[in-house]
Amino acid sequence: MTENPPKNSRAAAIHEALRRAILEQALAPGAKLPEDLIASQFGVSRTLVREALGRLAGEGLVELRHNRGASVAAPSLAEARDVFAIRRAMELLAVDALCGRLEPAQEARLLAHVEAEAAAQPLGDATSIRLAGEFHLLLAELTGNALLQRYVTELASRCSLILSLYGRPHSADCAVEEHRALIAALRAGDAPACRALMEHHLDAVMGRALLPQPPGDMRAVLARYAGPTPPSPPRRAKARSA
Amino acid sequence: MTENPPKNSRAAAIHEALRRAILEQALAPGAKLPEDLIASQFGVSRTLVREALGRLAGEGLVELRHNRGASVAAPSLAEARDVFAIRRAMELLAVDALCGRLEPAQEARLLAHVEAEAAAQPLGDATSIRLAGEFHLLLAELTGNALLQRYVTELASRCSLILSLYGRPHSADCAVEEHRALIAALRAGDAPACRALMEHHLDAVMGRALLPQPPGDMRAVLARYAGPTPPSPPRRAKARSA
DNA sequence: TCACAAAAAATGTTCAACAATTTCCCGCAG
C-alpha cells in the first residue's frame, strides 16, 4: 500500500509516459519505438509495451506498420487539416451544447481555470501551453457528453503533435482573453457569438500552421539545398566532395 | 497457402466476428463474453481474445468492467443521445466537405449505391438495412478524410447497437428517397439544403428511438410487471409475494 | 432462512519461447 497501485497500472503507466514524451517532443515525430528497448527501460516484458503502443496507435500518436514496429506519428499536412477540421466540428458541438445552459458552478470552474491560465502566462512556461489546452478539455467535460470528451481529448493530443511539427510556439497571450470572451458569450447564450469566437480562437491557434506550402514544397526545399553550402549536415552523407 | 492466413489475421478475425455478431444481434446487449469460451471456440489463446475485446471496447461495442469481464455494451438513453449528437455533427461535417465539390465519379458511386439500395429494398432484408448504413460510410469515405471515415464508422456501429436496443425496425422506404435528395443537393452545392436534408434524415432514422421515456421509466416497467401474470420469468426473482 | 466461510471459476497480469519478417552487412559481378 506504500507504493504500488494494485491495479493494471503498469501498462497505463507506460502508456502515459510515452504519451507525455511524445507530446513534449522528447520523442520526435517519426522516431522509432523498439519494443525491446522500451521494455527493458521500464523493466517489463514486451507484452505491456505492445499493449501501450497499441493504445497510442488508436489515439493517433504512434504509427504501427506491420512487421515494421512502432514509430511516433508524423502526420502529413493533409492529415493535419483533416484532424483540425474534425476538432473544429467537435468543439463547436461542445459550444452549442453549453451555450445558454452554463450553470453557475460550471461557469465558476471555467473562470477559475482562466484565472490559472492568466497566472501562469507571464512565465511563458510549458504550464501555460498545457493549461490553454486543458481549457478545451474542460469545455468538453462540462457538456456531460463522455464520448465528446474522449474525442476532444484525442483530437487535442493529435493537434499538439501537429503543432510540434508544423506550428511555431504559439503566443498564449490572446488565448486567455479569447477564453474569457467565450465564457461571457456562453453565459449570455449568444450562440452565433459563441461559434464565431470558438472558430476564430481555433484558427488562431491551429490555422496558421496549416496554411503554408499547400502544394508540393519539394521544389522549394530542394532549391534551398541546391546551393553550394549545406545548411545542415545530412545524416549519412559520405562527404564525397568535402 | 490453402487455408491459413499467414498474417496476424487471427486477432482481427475474432474482432470482426464478434463485431458482426453484436451488430446482427446474435449477441444481445448485456450478454457476457467469457474469454475462455470465446478462446476455445476460436481455437486460440485468451491473449488474442483479450486483444479483440479491448479493441471492441474502444469502439464502444463491448463494456469492460474490471475483474468482471466483458459484456456486450448496453448504452443508456443518455449515452445514446450523446452518441447521436456526435454522429450528427460528424455527418454534417462530411456533408459540408462534399457540398458543391462532388466530382462526377463520386456522384456516380453514390448513385450506384442508392441504386443498389432501391434494388434491395423490396426484400426488406437485412441487406437493405446494411446498405442504408453503408451509404453514410460512403459519404465519409468520399470526403477523403480518413479520420472522419473512422469516426463515422465507429459512430454508425454504435448507433446500430442503440437501435437494436431502443429502436423499432426502421422503414428503409424513405431512406432511399432521402439519399437521392441529398445527392442532388450535394451536386447543386446548396449547403443549407444539404444540412437540412441530412439532419432530417438522421432524425428520421435515430431521433424517434431516443425520444420516449426521457425521465425514469422504472415505475412504468414495474407497473406492468406488478400484475398477477409475469410476462417473462425474472432471472432471479425470489417470488416473495407470488 | 440467513449468515458466514471455503471452494471453484473467471479474470488480470506477466513472462518466456518460437515463428516469420525485415533490415543490415558483406562479398561479388559489371
Place this chain on the structure above:
DNA sequence: CTGCGGGAAATTGTTGAACATTTTTTGTGA
C-alpha cells in the same frame, strides 16, 4: 566504384502457460 543478391542478425508477430487477485458459487452451521 556502383549496384545487386545472399545470408546473418535483429525486430516483430504470435502463442501458450503460469501465477495472483477477485468474483461467484457452494456448503455448512446456527
